Amino acid sequence: MVCAGDPDIISDFIGPKISPTLDGNFFNYWTLRGTFDAANPxxxxxxxxxxxxxxxxxxxSVSFATLEYSVGTLNPPHIHPCAAELLIVVDGILKYNPSSDTPAMDVSAFVLVPSTVFATGIDDNILAKGFETNVPTIKKIKKGLGA
Structure with missing residues (x-):
């Protein structure tokens, strides 16, 4: 049996320097609430x-975003060179939102991947499996990062 955990969960958070107290307000973010309430984004x-x-x-190393697409709009082609993205469509059709009468909405979560992970000495085959790619791609990433 294997048991793993964080020995000090508090080390996962870096509190504000301006206030010595951390209360519930510090850990609550209300701006995304009501994001999808607009009928026509x-x-x-x-x-x-x-x-x-x-x-x-x-x-x-985490961030989030909500995106609202009006009828017929799309998410422009783009990359996140230092992050992995998880995008969840919560309404509509996001494949270029072809609908002529329904907007689309999604929630995206980003996890930053530090470039140092490619300089740790982890075998390229393991990195390829972990990032669901192949060894030549890992080698290109390493070359681009100077690793």
Whole structure:
């Protein structure tokens, strides 16, 4: 049997330097509440929950965003070079939102992958499996990072 855990869960959070007390308000972010209430969202509206607006995320390597797409709009092609993205469609059709009468909405979560993970000496085959890619891609990433 294997048992694993964080020996000090408090080390996962970096509290604000301006206040010595951490209360529930520090760990609650209400800006995303009501995000999907608009019947007709603008062309593309992103509401973010990142470290800049939600300091409790400091030290977690995680951020979130909600995106609202009006009828017929799409999520422009883009990349996140230092993060893995999990996108969950919560309403509508997101494959270029072809609908002529229904907006689409999604929630995205991002986990930052530090570039140092490619300089740890972890075998390329393991990295390839972990990132669900192949060894040549891992080698290209390492080369691009100077690792």
């Amino acid at each position: 603008p062309d593309l509206k992103a509401t973010k929950a990142n470290m800049a607006v939600f300091p409790a995320l400091n030290g977690t």
